[in-house]
Amino acid sequence: MKKFNIFIIFLLIANCSSPITVFAGSTPVIRPKIGLALSGGGARGAAHIGVLRVLERENIPVDYLVGTSAGAFIAALYSGGVSPDEIEKYVLSGAMQKVYKTNFSIFRALFINLNKVARTLLGKPFYAGLYNDHRLHYFVDQAIAKNDGSIELNIPLHIIAVDLITGLPVVIKSGDVGLAVQASTAIPTLRQPIPINDQLLVDGGILKNIPVDEAKKMGSDLVIAIDVDAKLEQRSLRDFRSFEGVITRVISLGLKAQSEHILDRADIVISPNLGSIGILDLDPKSLAKAIKSGEEEAEKMLPKIKKKFEQKHSYLSLKPTSK
Secondary structure, eight states, rough: OOOOHHHHHHHTTOOOSSSSEEEETTTEEEEEEEEEEEEOGGGGGGGGHHHHHHHHHHOOOOOOEETTHHHHHHHHHHHHTTTTHHHHHHHHHHHHHHHHOOOOOOOHHHHHHHHHHHHHHOOOOOOOSOOOOOOOHHHHHHHOOOSSSOOOOSSSSSEEEETTTTTTEEEESSSOOHHHHHHHHHOTTTTTOOOETTEEEEEGGGTSSSOOOHHHHOOOOOEEEEEOOOOOOOOOOGGGSSHHHHHHHHHHHHHHHHHHGGGSSSSSEEOOTTTOTTTTTSSSHHHHHHHHHHHHHHHHHHHHHHHHHHHHHHHHHHOOOOO
16 A cells, blocks of 8 residues: 555544554555553653654554653643643643652751651651652642543553562552552652552652553554663762762663663654753753654654554554454
8 A cells, every 4th residue: 555545544543542444445454553652751751742742743643651750740641631732831831840849958858757757646657758749649630630520531541650569560550640640750769659559659660661561561553662761971970969969870770771671672762862851850941952852853753653654554454354
């Protein structure tokens, strides 16, 4: 089939999220289902917004979303019907900074002990971490809620976290979306773990930062991984004089070790050039730069995405259908 005809079909069915079979005459045409795996990376995760904008502009459908940490935050908003432009406004307006910015102050450290004493007196469990507020949780739920307060996702969504009790990754497939995002972004020691059912959940990036395998399990024929990990470079001694400098370096080392073994499993890898943007650089200038980098890298990858789509389409069209 000619490229033109393939992408006419693409345009007609771009907003569908279930298995699709279109009949052109007597010949069945099956569209590959596309899954996105959005990695964690703190402020660097703003690059996901730029990638989503390009895919939407090019009418490339997204059938499944799976995200870890910052990727879970962006995936949840997009799955809930928030457009890339709207997400960008939230991020650049300072909303993201307000609900997630970590302040490494002595007052925050003192507050931990006060909070611990208060919860002990009230008979409530205390879990270690600088922050225990749920601003991110409530922000996500409010952003995706309909006028009547209900939440319905437009795209199937899975969120990755890690259970401290079992030491294993956890895939959150249902329940409170905002709470799942709060758990997936709970960086240990910085944010308190989130109890959900019998689990105590923290940042999914610890064990599964780029959830390619989960996107495949959801039913994706073509998996696009968006990798916002920092490229490791030698740092100077002065970079580690602050608590923030040490913790961000440790996180980056862990994320890098994972990505080397996972990215080969994706059909397409989009790795924006995010330069020196750090995981906690939540200022508007850094976030805008990350969004722009995501957009530019996605545009560069469009020919490869379309080629891979055509290959998957041809394979599915020739594959015998079950009766």
